[in-house]
Amino acid sequence: MDRVDDLARxxxxxxxxxxxxxxRFVYHLLSTNVNDRNRLADLIARIGDSVAQCQExxxxxxxxxxxxxxCADRSRDDSILMVVEKDQDLAAIERxxxxxxxxxxLGGVLTLSGKGAIREADLIQRVERRSHEGLQxxxxxxxxxxxGEHTADHLRERLSPLREHVKLTVLGRGLATGSELEYADSPxxxxxxxxxxxx
Amino acid sequence: MDRVDDLARxxxxxxxxxxxxxxRFVYHLLSTNVNDRNRLADLIARIGDSVAQCQExxxxxxxxxxxxxxCADRSRDDSILMVVEKDQDLAAIERxxxxxxxxxxLGGVLTLSGKGAIREADLIQRVERRSHEGLQxxxxxxxxxxxGEHTADHLRERLSPLREHVKLTVLGRGLATGSELEYADSPxxxxxxxxxxxx
Amino acid sequence: MDRVDDLARxxxxxxxxxxxxxxRFVYHLLSTNVNDRNRLADLIARIGDSVAQCQExxxxxxxxxxxxxxCADRSRDDSILMVVEKDQDLAAIERxxxxxxxxxxLGGVLTLSGKGAIREADLIQRVERRSHEGLQxxxxxxxxxxxGEHTADHLRERLSPLREHVKLTVLGRGLATGSELEYADSPxxxxxxxxxxxx
Amino acid sequence: MDRVDDLARxxxxxxxxxxxxxxRFVYHLLSTNVNDRNRLADLIARIGDSVAQCQExxxxxxxxxxxxxxCADRSRDDSILMVVEKDQDLAAIERxxxxxxxxxxLGGVLTLSGKGAIREADLIQRVERRSHEGLQxxxxxxxxxxxGEHTADHLRERLSPLREHVKLTVLGRGLATGSELEYADSPxxxxxxxxxxxx
Numbered sequence: 001m002d003r004v005d006d007l008a009r010x011x012x013x014x015x016x017x018x019x020x021x022x023x024r025f026v027y028h029l030l031s032t033n034v035n036d037r038n039r040l041a042d043l044i045a046r047i048g049d050s051v052a053q054c055q056e057x058x059x060x061x062x063x064x065x066x067x068x069x070x071c072a073d074r075s076r077d078d079s080i081l082m083v084v085e086k087d088q089d090l091a092a093i094e095r096x097x098x099x100x101x102x103x104x105x106l107g108g109v110l111t112l113s114g115k116g117a118i119r120e121a122d123l124i125q126r127v128e129r130r131s132h133e134g135l136q137x138x139x140x141x142x143x144x145x146x147x148g149e150h151t152a153d154h155l156r157e158r159l160s161p162l163r164e165h166v167k168l169t170v171l172g173r174g175l176a177t178g179s180e181l182e183y184a185d186s187p188x189x190x191x192x193x194x195x196x197x198x199x
Numbered sequence: 200m201d202r203v204d205d206l207a208r209x210x211x212x213x214x215x216x217x218x219x220x221x222x223r224f225v226y227h228l229l230s231t232n233v234n235d236r237n238r239l240a241d242l243i244a245r246i247g248d249s250v251a252q253c254q255e256x257x258x259x260x261x262x263x264x265x266x267x268x269x270c271a272d273r274s275r276d277d278s279i280l281m282v283v284e285k286d287q288d289l290a291a292i293e294r295x296x297x298x299x300x301x302x303x304x305l306g307g308v309l310t311l312s313g314k315g316a317i318r319e320a321d322l323i324q325r326v327e328r329r330s331h332e333g334l335q336x337x338x339x340x341x342x343x344x345x346x347g348e349h350t351a352d353h354l355r356e357r358l359s360p361l362r363e364h365v366k367l368t369v370l371g372r373g374l375a376t377g378s379e380l381e382y383a384d385s386p387x388x389x390x391x392x393x394x395x396x397x398x
Numbered sequence: 399m400d401r402v403d404d405l406a407r408x409x410x411x412x413x414x415x416x417x418x419x420x421x422r423f424v425y426h427l428l429s430t431n432v433n434d435r436n437r438l439a440d441l442i443a444r445i446g447d448s449v450a451q452c453q454e455x456x457x458x459x460x461x462x463x464x465x466x467x468x469c470a471d472r473s474r475d476d477s478i479l480m481v482v483e484k485d486q487d488l489a490a491i492e493r494x495x496x497x498x499x500x501x502x503x504l505g506g507v508l509t510l511s512g513k514g515a516i517r518e519a520d521l522i523q524r525v526e527r528r529s530h531e532g533l534q535x536x537x538x539x540x541x542x543x544x545x546g547e548h549t550a551d552h553l554r555e556r557l558s559p560l561r562e563h564v565k566l567t568v569l570g571r572g573l574a575t576g577s578e579l580e581y582a583d584s585p586x587x588x589x590x591x592x593x594x595x596x597x
Numbered sequence: 598m599d600r601v602d603d604l605a606r607x608x609x610x611x612x613x614x615x616x617x618x619x620x621r622f623v624y625h626l627l628s629t630n631v632n633d634r635n636r637l638a639d640l641i642a643r644i645g646d647s648v649a650q651c652q653e654x655x656x657x658x659x660x661x662x663x664x665x666x667x668c669a670d671r672s673r674d675d676s677i678l679m680v681v682e683k684d685q686d687l688a689a690i691e692r693x694x695x696x697x698x699x700x701x702x703l704g705g706v707l708t709l710s711g712k713g714a715i716r717e718a719d720l721i722q723r724v725e726r727r728s729h730e731g732l733q734x735x736x737x738x739x740x741x742x743x744x745g746e747h748t749a750d751h752l753r754e755r756l757s758p759l760r761e762h763v764k765l766t767v768l769g770r771g772l773a774t775g776s777e778l779e780y781a782d783s784p785x786x787x788x789x790x791x792x793x794x795x796x
Contacts (some may be wrong), residue, residue: 003249003261007242013231015223020580024214026246027286030259031306032212034247041244043206047225048233050202060204060229087226088219089778098787106229115640139793143779146773156796172792173315174771175741176785181686182418182740188773190695195769195792199753218780290578297588303490338594342580343573355597373572374542375455375586380487381541382615387574389496394570394593395537401647402658404787405640410793412619419613425645426612428657429704432645439642441604445623446631447601458627460600483622484789487615504626 006028056126057103058119059087066156072105077101079136079178083123083155085143093141101139102130109142109151119150120158127162137167144173203229205346248307255325256302257318258286269293269302276300279298282322284308284342292340300338301329308341308350318358326361336366343372411593452590454503454524456517457485460535461550468492468501475499481553483507483520491539499537500528507540507549516549525560528572535565601627653723656684656699657714667691667700674698676733680720680752682706682740687757698736699727706739706748715748717755724759741770748793 004026011022029037047186054068068139071078080101084090085108093099106118127138140155142148156168162170173191175184184192203225210221228236250259253267269275279300283289284307292298303325307315326337339354341347355367372381372390383391387390402424404563409420429434449458452466458467468474478499482488483506491497502524504516524537538553540546554566571589582590601623608619626634648657651665658665667673678700679686682705690696701723703715724735737752739745753765770788772781781789 003242003246004259006238008245008762009769010239010242012226016220017229021215023287025258028212029215029243029246030252032251037247038244040206040209041240043202043209044228044243045237045240047202047206047228048236051229053229060203060226084778086779088222092778092781092783092786093790095789096783096787098783098790114755116727136675139790140796143777144774145777152796168796169793171786171789172769172771172794173773173787174769174785174792176770176776177741177782178744178771178774179747180740181681181724181738182683184775185688186689186695187691189689190693191767191771191792192768193690193693193695193736193738195767195771197769197787199737199749199765272514279487283579285580291568291579291582291584291587292591295584295588295591297591301536338591339597340579340591342578343575344578347578351597367597368594370587370590370597371595372571372574372590373570373586373593375571375574375577376583378574379541379543379546380482380490380539381484383490384575385490385494385496385571387493388490389568390572390593392491392494392496392537392539394572394589395567395571398538398550398566398568401640401644402657405637405644408637408640411625413625414618421685423611425657426610427641427644428648428650430610435645437644438604438607439638441607442626442641443601443635443638445600445604445626449627451627458601458624486620529774 013127057105057107057120058107059089059090059103067118075100078134080139081127081130081135082139082141084141085148085151089141089143106151110148110154120155123155124158127159127166131162131165135166137169139169139171141171144171150177154165221372252346255306256289257306257321258289258302258304270389274299277329279338280334280336281338283340284350288340288342305350308346309353310346311314319354322354324356326358326365330361330364334365336368338368338370340370343370372393403543405545412508416421440498455488455503456505456520457503459548473498476528478537479528479533479535480524480537480539483549484538487539487541487596504549507545508552513593518553521553522556526566529563533564535567537567542569568576654687654702654717655704656687656700656702672676672697675731676735677729678724678734679736679738681738682743682745686740693728703748707751708744708746713772717752720752721755724756724763728759728762732763734770736766736767738768741768 007026008019008022009016012019012023034099044054051062053060054071055066055070056071060066063069077100080103081104082093082099083104083106084093085106087105088104090105104123106123108118127135138159140152142152149192152170170197174191174195206225207221210216215394223370227397250261252259253270254265255270256267258267263266276299276309281292281300282303282305284305286304289304291303299395302307303322305322307317316393326334337358339351341351351369371394372387373394374391405424406420406572409423410417432487449456449460452469453464454469455466457466472500475498478497479502480491480497481502481504482491482505485503488501488503502521504521506516508516525533531545540550550568559564570593572585572593573590604623605619608614608622609616650657650660652663653668654665656665660666662669671685672696677702679690679698680703681690681697682703686701687700687702689752701720703720704714707715723742724732735756737749739749749767756765769792770785771792772785772789
């Protein structure tokens with residue numbers, strides 16, 4: 001069943017999808033009506049037309065022009081640049097309503113095996129330009145995972161020439177919602193203790 | 200971001216996919232090159248052309264003609280018809296190499312809430328015709344889950360008028376690979392005991 | 399905190415208990431009242447007095463005499479002997495109400511690393527004696543796990559000299575309650591197909 | 598099997614232990630030798646003799662005198678009191694090496710159903726006395742779970758009369774080791790952002 005296999009193999013490239021679920025997607029599509037299938041195909045073929053990549057922060061957005069709404073917004077703070085791994089992380093930060101600075105989306109983390117096509121050259125170029133435009137702080141807002149930390153270490157090194165004028169920061173560690181003291185590691189607990197606040 | 204949301208919502212209809220993973224699929228597609236996206240769109244749009252639904256067993260297959268290779272195969276046994284829930288179940292049975300009879304794919308089980316668009320009318324029609332063509336046994340090969348059993352109960356009732364000439368059977372229960380005696384329920388253990396075999 | 403550690407280490411030897419839960423047990427005991435602690439200590443110290451090991455099937459039971467109620471029951475069938483791994487497996491079989499033969503509790507399975515203190519010599523001795531007393535079938539009722547199968551293979555070999563007079567059987571494989579066709583392995587499905595029954 | 602059931606029921610009172618595992622503990626004990634059983638019984642019966650409850654922080658410790666090593670240590674800081682749920686939480690804080698103040702172990706959290714035998718009266722009494730002895734801050738170091746927060750809310754209210762002289766704090770929230778930005782909730786991310794630090 002070549003076509004079924006071809007399509008299943010294409011779905012296997014989706015993040016987190018194995019051979020069995022890929023196959024299930026194909027059978028699901030076969031059982032839906034032809035209009036729904038055509039609509040999906042159309043949405044996929046045209047997603048690139050309607051969604052642009054912002055030439056400043058590199059995130060995907062739907063709109064016209066080179067800059068996304070956050071990068072075009074003159075009221076945002078040019079003195080802070082937050083580096084995140086992916087579009088969804090940026091969305092999570094925006095949901096907090098607590099950040100009004102600029103962004104840069106890396107497009108991936110460095111994996112421990114050394115690979116990872118991250119937009120490092122773009123980041124360096126942005127940072128160099130922004131350092132002449134009032135940039136004072138870069139927040140390396142990466143996940144608290146080994147790959148996130150590995151990437152932060154790498155970027156810290158790459159950005160070290162700028163440290164004379166620009167401060168490098170990382171997100172604060174502490175108890176995340178749902179975590180229990182007994183199972184928290186010492187660095188997390190130390191940070192939680194240090195960052196304690198009046199209630 | 201309307202187009203991103205539209206496409207994410209389409210992916211949410213895929214089996215087992217929630218809003219977050221649907222979004223991740225969209226960003227994955229945005230980051231792949233336009234050729235890969237177009238190829239996927241094309242495979243989806245044309246999956247209906249290249250894959251036909253067998254007019255006998257109702258499974259999807261790629262080939263020409265009304266009948267799939269199993270239904271067209273004259274060497275298979277017309278006296279047994281196996282009713283399965285979905286295409287993947289039929290594939291699992293074929294992998295055993297232990298079945299040479301005919302198939303019918305229900306296309307879903309009856310959910311406990313009563314819904315479930317199963318091809319019941321088609322099944323009855325096939326069974327009535329085949330009962331004049333040597334059919335002697337119908338195997339209700341449904342999963343050992345509450346929905347599978349509910350569906351088997353329902354089909355048993357619907358097919359009862361034929362029971363004078365056709366035997367209705369269900370798959371044998373027993374210890375599945377990996378299961379431990381201590382945790383097996385009594386019906387499973389009783390069947391395993393009854394179906395014990397010389398070693 | 400030596401005594402806390404000593405007790406925690408004793409609990410770590412309990413099946414499935416790691417260092418953290420062992421510690422939690424100690425703190426739980428410290429917070430209960432002294433009467434409850436003394437009662438638990440007493441139950442543990444005296445469990446050996448009140449529970450006897452049946453000299454025939456080797457299971458633990460509470461009662462007087464050398465034989466447990468199943469081994470002493472003259473109405474049970476002497477022609478079948480079921481070999482199980484542990485007391486809880488025997489209890490699971492009894493709950494089915496479908497078995498009226500004799501038992502032997504191995505007290506463990508052979509692990510793949512070759513270890514495992516199973517009562518092999520006792521089994522051989524029982525089987526040899528029983529083979530002169532009408533024994534016709536030995537059911538190797540082990541779990542459908544790799545260790546259970548490894549143990550069954552080993553016992554089959556050890557018991558082969560008796561096969562002229564005694565039949566060796568294993569429990570039937572099939573769909574266990576809750577299992578889905580799509581995920582069932584081929585041997586399980588083949589058995590389920592072979593052991594299908596009229597409904 | 599009364600004694601087996603009695604002992605199993607006693608083990609069912611252990612934290613996190615259900616009927617099946619309780620039974621497994623009993624069979625495990627039956628299969629160990631009588632000396633090991635007696636030693637365990639002895640450790641349980643005497644755990645109360647060798648482990649004292651500190652009359653100040655209420656934790657269990659092995660040593661002589663009314664005060665544990667932390668409460669007896671004059672070099673520790675009397676101006677801070679940390680309230681934790683249980684002994685293991687105190688141990689986790691000590692492992693960080695980042696805290697040199699005093700402790701109080703609540704012995705449980707308030708469950709959402711309102712129950713929970715916590716040492717509230719003892720806490721109030723300690724805090725009132727210590728407020729005349731230089732106490733300046735109480736850290737409510739409870740888990741970031743709904744029950745932990747419910748308990749913190751309750752204690753905040755109970756301790757409010759003292760707030761004129763004593764500061765109440767809670768542990769800082771942030772990214773815990775292993776957590777990913779995309780899945781972090783807004784309060785956690787806001788705190789992580791606010792508590793960011795130079796790297």
